[in-house]
Amino acid sequence: MxxxxxxxPVLKETPADAQIPSHRLMLRAGMIRQSAxxxxxxxxxxxxxxxxIERIVHEEQQRAGHIPMLMPTLQSADLWKQSGRYDAYGPEMLRxxxxxxxxxxxxxxxxxxxxDIVANYVTSYxxxxxxxxxxxxxxxxxxxPRFGVMRGRxxxxxxxxxxxxxxxAALHAYNRHLVSYLRTYERMGLQAIPMRADSGPIGGDYTHEFLVLAETGESEVFYDSEITDLRFGDRAIDYDNEAQCQAVLSEFTSRYARTDETHDEAAFDEVPEARRRTARGIEVGQIFYFGTDYSEKLGAFVQNEAGARVPLHMGSHGIGVSRLLGAIIEASHDDKGIIWPEGVAPFEVGLVNLRQGDASTDSACEGILRELEAKGLSVLYDDRDERAGGKFATMDLIGLPWRITVGPRGLANGMVELTSRRTGESEEMTPEWAIKRLSEIYAPHHAAALAI
Amino acid sequence: MxxxxxxxPVLKETPADAQIPSHRLMLRAGMIRQSAxxxxxxxxxxxxxxxxIERIVHEEQQRAGHIPMLMPTLQSADLWKQSGRYDAYGPEMLRxxxxxxxxxxxxxxxxxxxxDIVANYVTSYxxxxxxxxxxxxxxxxxxxPRFGVMRGRxxxxxxxxxxxxxxxAALHAYNRHLVSYLRTYERMGLQAIPMRADSGPIGGDYTHEFLVLAETGESEVFYDSEITDLRFGDRAIDYDNEAQCQAVLSEFTSRYARTDETHDEAAFDEVPEARRRTARGIEVGQIFYFGTDYSEKLGAFVQNEAGARVPLHMGSHGIGVSRLLGAIIEASHDDKGIIWPEGVAPFEVGLVNLRQGDASTDSACEGILRELEAKGLSVLYDDRDERAGGKFATMDLIGLPWRITVGPRGLANGMVELTSRRTGESEEMTPEWAIKRLSEIYAPHHAAALAI
Incomplete structure (x- = not known):
């Protein structure tokens, strides 16, 4: 592009009404505009x-064997009356x-x-x-509503x-979701820690929230520091294998990690003092097994193997897709702007032409653009007729992870500059070498994608 | 899959309340369920x-240089009051x-x-x-509301x-949209004819609707039969080239083609009688240049080259994405079910195992499934333990364009059957040959895709 x-439309000034970095940066980088x-x-x-982000969520859900569909935004009140939630839900429900x-x-x-859908179509185990x-x-x-997309309507x-x-079987589904969520967040460059959540009036032990540590988080969290050393990595998981999924759950939930809602001072005291941490976190997902409550109220029963009519065991599992943009920025920015993790970068490479209009610089840039795109990399090419300082400031603000800078001085020696947004470090190299390096950097991210 | x-969840019975084929077939093929x-x-x-369908629309819009974004579903009434449409819009507007x-x-x-967005960010030509x-x-x-997704809420x-x-410049944008729409519909296997539309109170000649001919269409249409011989095909278009886009517009709109709203009996009489056609059509898109009306009301002005403040020339251009599913089915079905054009097939190949549980049939199917997927083809594998008749009926109903049938009798000779849903014709061949044929059939469709 x-x-x-x-x-x-990047903004020069910092918007006055935005209180947290992600909100400020999303406005400044021309990512969102409030309409109400x-x-x-x-x-x-x-x-x-x-x-x-949506794509990664789709891929990891389908990798786990979950089936995509789409329900409408507007619903009739009827089913909510049947479940009893039409009255229970407060003014947060837009009627x-x-x-x-x-x-x-x-x-x-x-x-x-x-x-209701499953009740209508599924009759047998x-x-x-x-x-x-x-x-x-x-x-x-x-x-x-506040904090931009973090608490929007x-x-x-x-x-x-x-x-x-x-x-x-439903607890295996619970574990499978936990595993798929760990993969999902890691692909986005996030560490999201599963923490024991409050199951509310329904009760039960089977609910975890996933929290990203960030100073601006709305929740206070308490955890054993060992938990932050855990990585899911690229381990192969058979999502049908109950023991494998159970083992991952045990590994990631056996240490103390709770939000203020479920915090238990006595249990926390059993964590060795040097490993006790208090911090703030942003909730980016939740998994919840709640049994047969909705099935019974809405008539989702099947015949089991013995021919008996039994209610289905259910759970619901959420990921805050739009909120994740805010969470990622809260976890990954500096005073110059956003730093996108490679997995979610809107463009994988920024290409800066230091002398727009100079025939050989332009043609070098065009060649690099073509080569990068031929290798399947997405590129934002700053081909504006503007000073280098302005171009760098824009690139830093919008946070593309890698930048290639092309100028006449470097080109005289056959060189361009490759810069990491995260470290700020630059290296001179040939265009071919820069393209090769970028292909290698993104190869694992492209390999993690699933054809869906 | x-x-x-x-x-x-396919249905055996034809739903009583569905009046047109696409509505009936979408319900029977387990594609939609009404919730209100x-x-x-x-x-x-x-x-x-x-x-x-959404993906094809995205690709063709971006190929034409149009930029994707996303506005919310809910809006404040304020801007609509400013434009005067808050009161003008009837009870169809959900307030x-x-x-x-x-x-x-x-x-x-x-x-x-x-x-309003453009007015806020764009200040210069x-x-x-x-x-x-x-x-x-x-x-x-x-x-x-009726006819399923054709006239939903x-x-x-x-x-x-x-x-x-x-x-x-705005008329070039108009022409560019017309060209991109022709490509879009053709990729979906549809012939959508641009017809002079009614520009309503704003007036002007610059609006066309795109209509798909179908008996169940809500509009009566009148056209010169020569128009149905036109194909956009795979011609290369430079969307920046005004003359090229203008030429396509002239080619596709110079013959008589109008809906009942703009029909002109006298002009129609000038079409040679043998080429005069009256039929019914489904509207699947519209393009409209309307000038500076909204810009003036909502303050979208820029400085032009001479430094003067001028209102922007605008047009709006729509494609009915969910309605297209209905239109495609209306245009492409038979008494057994849907016939998906290759470009929009939900799965490109259906794979039917005639003897589920038989080790060699199962293993042949698994091999074919793996090979097809390795070639980038999407497959729905009917691995149910069910009679052949039931499997064929399901495949015919859901309308995958191509089916490979694998049974012990054919396998004894190293053969499987490749069947076209459209013609119903079957051919015996080796699995390797069937896979090769399918790769060739889908190659142009895959080549038409744009990395976005």
Whole structure:
């Protein structure tokens, strides 16, 4: 993409009303624009990152065997009355009346609708196990929307629902989600720690929230420092293998890690003092096994092997897709701007032409652009007629992980400069070598992609 | 994808309330489920097609140089009051009041919002030309939603908006959209004819609707039969080249083609009688140049080269993404079910195992599945333990364009069967040959894809 043909309205000034770095940087980098309180337009650059994140979530869900579908944003109130949540849900639920005076709502979540769907089509245990998910816009009418996309009103969420014959099978689905979430967040360059969550009125031990450590997090968290040494890495997992998934869960949840909601001072005291940590975290996902509550209320029963009619064991599992952009920036920025992890970079390489209009510099840039794209790398080429300082400032602000700088002086020796946004370190090398290096850097990220 | 691990709830009975083939077939093939009047859940199989169509629209928009972004579903009423449309829009607009009693609405279209965005960021002619688009859910509170996704209330639409300095430049954007739409529909296996449309109160000659001929279409159409011989094909187009785009427009719009709204009996009579056709059509898109109306009302002005402040020339251009599924099925089905054109096939190949559980048949199927997927082809493998008749009926209903049938009798001679859904013709050949044939069939479709 050539910058002169793109729409990247970066702001010089820091917006006064944005209180946290991610909100400020998303506004400054031309990623979002507020259209109403807590409701944002995703400008082209922000939309690219949103798509990258959405894609990773899709790939990892499908790798785990979960099936994508799409439920609508608006729902009839009927099913919510059946589950009892229409009254229980407070003013955060946006209630709507249509032209025929029917009660509708903008879905904040989809337990009722998906249970109704499964109840209508699935009658036998033979169709199980089944996990369906979708990535769709939700609405919660927050009384004070703030922090940009971190606590917006219209937000994009992945919510998935498992349907299983037995509690045991549903707990495998729970573990499978935990494993897939670990992979998902790591591909985005995030460390998201599963922490024991509060299961609310339904009760039970089977719910974890995933938290990204960041000073601006809304939750206070308490954990054993050993947990931050854990990496999922590129281990091969057979998602059907119950023992393998269980082992990952044990590895990642056996150490103390809780939010203020579930914090237990006595248990925390058993962690060796040198490893006790208190910090702040951003919630980016939650998994929850809740049993047969919705199935019973909404009639999701199947015949089991013995011919008996039994309610399905369910869980729901969410990832805050639009919120993740904020979380990633909170975890990865400096005073110059955003630093995108390679896995979610909206463009993998920034190409800076130091002397736009100079025939040989232009032609070197065009050649590098062509070569990079031929290798499957996405490039933002700053082909504006602007000073080097302005170009570097834009690149630093928008945070592409790698930059190639091309100028007449370097070219005289056949050299360009490759710069890491994270370390700020630059190295002179031939264009061929820079392209080779970038291909190698991104190879594991491309290899992690799944054809879906 | 193995059918035993998928969620494809096909229905045996024809749903009584569905009046047109596409609605019936989408319900029977387990593609959609109504959750409220005119509001549908997209079950996994339907969602796959929706994604294919969305992807083609994205690719062709970006090939034409248009920039993707995403505006929210809910909008504040403020901008609509500024444009005068808040009152002008009837009860089709779903009006919503939030918890702070602010007037909101579920966007039926986005002229106001996008004009406001551009007005806020673009101040100079140097940022032009600019065309932004998004693919987002819209809502129109139809009084009588019907025909499934063809006239639903919540529907997915691509709407794009061009911003140009002069009328001339805006008309090039208009032509560019026309060309990109021709490519878009052809990739989906559709012939969509541009027909002179009614420009309404704004007036002007610059609007065309794209109509797919189908008996169940809601519009009556009148056209010169020569128009149905035109093909865009795989011609190379430079979308920046005004003369090239203009020539395509002339080629595709110089013959008589109008809907009942703009039909002119006298002009139609000038078409040689043997070429005069009356038929029915489904509207699947519209392009519209409307000048500076919104720019003036919402303050989208720039400095031109002479330093004067001038309003931007705009147009808006829509494609009915979710409706296209219905249109494709109306144009391409038979009494057994859907016949997907190759370009939008949810799975490119169906693989039928005639003797599930037989070691050598199973292993042959597994090998073929692996090979097809290695060649980048998507496969739905019917690995259920079911009679051949049931498997064929399912494959015919869901309409995958090509089927490989594997049974012990053929395998004894090293043969499988390759069947075209469209012609019903089958041919015996080796598995290797079938895989090669399918790769060749899909090669042009894969080549038409754009890395975006």
């Amino acid at each position: 050539r910058l002169t043909r793109y729409f990247l 309180a807590g409701i944002y337009s995703w400008l082209p650059f922000g939309y690219r990152v949103l798509q990258r 709507i009346t249509d032209r025929h005076d029917r009660e509708m709502l903008y879905g904040p979540t989809n337990e009722e609708m998906i249970t 033979k169709a199980l196990p089944l996990t369906l998910y979708h990535i769709q816009w939700k609405f919660r009418d927050e009384v004070r 219209e937000f994009l969420m992945k919510d998935g629902y498992n349907f299983d014959l037995t509690k045991e | 193995r059918l035993t691990r998928y969620f494809l 009047a005119g509001i549908y859940s997209w079950l996994p199989f339907g969602y796959r097609v929706l994604q294919r 919503i009041t939030d918890r702070h009693d602010r007037e909101m609405l579920y966007g039926p279209t986005n002229e106001e919002m996008i004009t 140097k940022a032009l030309p600019l065309t932004l688009y998004h693919i987002q859910w819209k809502f129109r509170d139809e009084v009588r 919540e529907f997915l639409m691509k709407d794009g908006y061009n911003f140009d300095l002069t009328k001339e």
